[in-house]
Amino acid sequence: MKRILSLVLALLMALSLTATAQEPMVLKYGTDAEPIGFDPHTVPALASTRIMLQMYETLVDVDENMNVVPLLAETWEQPDDLTYIFHLRKGVKFHSGREMKAEDVKYSFERILNPDLGALGNSASYAGYIEKVEVLDEYSVKFTLKQINAPFLSALASSYLSIVDKEAVEAAGGNLLQSSGGTGPFVLGEWVPDNSVTVHRFEDYWQEGVKFERIEFYVITDPSARMSALRTGEVDLIVGDSAMLSLAEKAKNVEIYKVRSRNYTTLCLNLNKEELKDVRVRQAISLALNRQEIIDLAFNGEAEISGFAPASMGHWAVDVLEHPLYQQDVEKAKELMKEAGYENGFTLTCTVGLLDSIRNSGTVIQQQLAAIGINVDVQNKENAQYVDDWKTHNFDLMVCQNGAGTDPNRAVAFFFSTTGSANIAEYSNPRVDELCELAAGTTNVDQRREYYHEAINIILDECPNVTFASPYDYIYASTDLKGYAPTASNMVNFRFAYIEK
Amino acid sequence: MSDKKTYVDRRLPTGDSLLKQLWQDPLGRAGFLGILFILLLALFAPIIARYDVAQINSKARLAAPSGTYWFGTDNFGRDIFSRIVYGAQVSLLVGVVSVSIAAGIGYLFGLAAGFFEGKVESTIMMLMDIIFAFPSILLALLIVAVLGTSIVNTMIAIGIVNIPVFARTVRASVKAVKGTDYIANARSVGLKNSVILFRHITPNSLAPFTVQATLALSSAILTEATMSFLGLGIQPPNPSWGSMLSEARTYMEMAPWMVVFPALFIIFTILSFNILGDALRDALDPKLKL
């Protein structure tokens, strides 16, 4: 009897001990979409990037002021315009435990440039200018470019150019969609499709101070359900939705993180359309818009009036608030329409996608353009169809959300140079093309800025698209979450975050 | 001696007596009046509505119900009452047109399958099985994805999905009638197939068909709402109740009126159709008469 009693006591003690033992620190993150695999070289989806950023790192990083800063490469030098030599940080380990060396950098870029992979970085915006990558010694690697390319350094910060573990890629059969082979602070754990992804702390991570034992990413597509999950403490952090802002403000235990994004929402015009060939019509459209009203109604007021080089681009940005075409003036717009011979107006279709802000912008624009006699027929497309129309330039007007990227080369040349692969308006201006080339051909920052500003101003006057808003990104988190500081470059940096109740 | 089943006349009672019978059933009466109410709302929408349904107004965004806006306003500052009233047009139109498509095609298929039997029957019924084997909401989505999003395409998609139910109902009643002496007699006096089909079999299969149509109307409205939720229903700025409800979900807590009114009207309409269908079934089902 006594024995049983002592046994029970011991059991109870053991139980209470495990209960008081410190629980590992876990971050629960409510996200809005299901990831589609975790190969940093082939998967662009934001839902995946969010998780891949925990697992992979790049040679360099870009800070919130758009300066290039060291990451896996500690230092670099540029002996001539076409050559970059990177000196790698020593003691950085892959998740397999093997040290990352120059060979791995070489392998990563060869993988990206291998035509069979179809890597996203294998294009002019990223690694396309690389001629060859050579290993100088264990910790030094030399890149030779085909031509001068000023945006090269900042492009290296893109997660599409992450450094991966050759052995891990081979072990996984050539793709990393469901495994992790990076140097980041977390390692891929369990993936329950359409429910959750868990990443665990990588104990050999080269930086100290990672506090979370694991991060669990949950898919909760419904914004109101996500908000409920946060308020009941079921998750610690959610992807915010501007419609929920007033609720987040009211909730006592919720902290709001507001970040200027590098995205902007714009009305793309198809310059092949007869009426839109006339610059006066395009300017009239810009004058007809009340941008603040679009923001109030379609973005719940949570965006700023912006051009296609948004304020988050720092010194590269051009302030559009004072630009004459950004001031709503219906009378002047009507005059321009009259001058162009369209006094009686005409009808255009406007293609919009499923994203709430895009779809709702279409509704508001339809009303605003009616005032100058343009009858807009809004066409809502399901996502894949929308992308298809975008790609084949099958639209009159289209509301798009674009990312301006980390370098003005992306914001300007990619979207507006005659050969730019995202130039869906089919806009062509020889001076803009020339300026883009000049800017890519020099590494003098002031000089580049001058070129880009001139190009941006030309484009603003000629209106191949009519940009109106740059939305804020929102993260709502529990007030217990500390040490978390999201930026436009990285909204999901939890390296030094922790939970303190 | 053949043991032919005795002929049960399942023709619709004449319009007059059926209405009378429905009217006597309190539920039938309620369903009937409910639908009449929505129908009147749709018919007189231009008179009843108080504002332009598409007119946005950033100053009156998410306004609570008041004397100015009886049902409040939505996230575009549009008057919800007016949108509900016009939404009755859209929702009823979607229901009626898609059910007509389904009923029309399903009827012909069912009639042909039931009457001709053999190869015709097995081919038609196999086609019906193929359609039926797809989960309905997902099939409707696929069809809209192929055709593109528009009101007409939504109606076509919901219509196609509902064809098999009608085909089966009609086929079953055709077969039931066919086995009777009544039709055998018609044949023996030398009536042509087409005459037998349309003069004798059609009226006899109308009863279950009518019930089916009433119920299909309610499910069509519900399907449209669900498709709107998935982003492929009736497209804004058209005010269908389904799209209003699905747009309102995000504002459920800040502006509950955005959810409450479209939801009430959807539920009311579907319920009315269901109750009427239920009562009709009772009225037409001789087995339930004690």
Next chain:
Amino acid sequence: MKNYIIRRVLMLIPILLGISIAIFLIMQLIPGDVVSGILGIEETPELRAMWEKKLGIDKPLVTQYFNWISGVVRGDFGESFRTGAKVFPEILWRFSISAELAILACIVAWIIAFPLGILSALKRNSFIDRIVRVAALLGVSVPGFAFATLLILFLALVFGYYPPIKYVSLMQNPLKNLEIMILPAIVLGSSMAGSVMRMTRSSMLEVLRQDFIKAVRAKGAPERITIMRHAFRNASIPIVTLVGMQIGILMGGTVVIEQIFSIPGLGQYLLTGIFQRDFPIVQGTVLFMATIYVIINLLVDILYTYIDPRITYS
């Protein structure tokens, strides 16, 4: 009977083949493809060509179809274009989840519908009968997504409760699994209850009229026993078959509810596949669902002959 079953099973082959061709063609007709989705704004003609080759969608349609269907016959449904994961094991895993949800939803529906249906039949045409019928129909009349969002919001605001967010299977943790499944099951079940109630009511009415019930009553059996042991048992045959059909329909009908409650079911898999143009997922899932549906149909037909000897197939 044996011949009948063999014939029916043989008939399944053209139906399933027809479905496989139909879904294959529908996917080809939908504008937009998986490559656009993968590459998005980064697309260039070179990258597109690489991806088309990699995924095998550069081959002629007929070749693509035969490659796929010959795999299917061998039990290999291919791999997801996007994630590279094998489709068939994932279908099976998700099927187990959707099936569990469907069964739970049926149980909820029965719990609501049977007592109400019996009550409604016994008190036929009374005030109670009408209230019960309207209440049952109300469940069918509420859009599931609205009910689900409202339920989540209500529980969060009033009780500060949110269902467990991490999915665990029935095997891992039965209690937690039930806690996850119960809310979606209630939403789905309440929408099914209407038709089950209706069926219960009319079959009960029919049985109650029959002579043997009159005989049982005449023998002086207590009313409760008469109803439960004799009447309901006999009335339950058509009800059970209706339920069988509903499980089949539920396989696809749960998609919206699965999405709202973050449950990784089969419908959700198919929906994502459609939106992302992930052909192997869509084709595989549709074919699988159709097979299940067709088999349930066959079983119900066969079951009929055992339940009701008057029905014969030749």
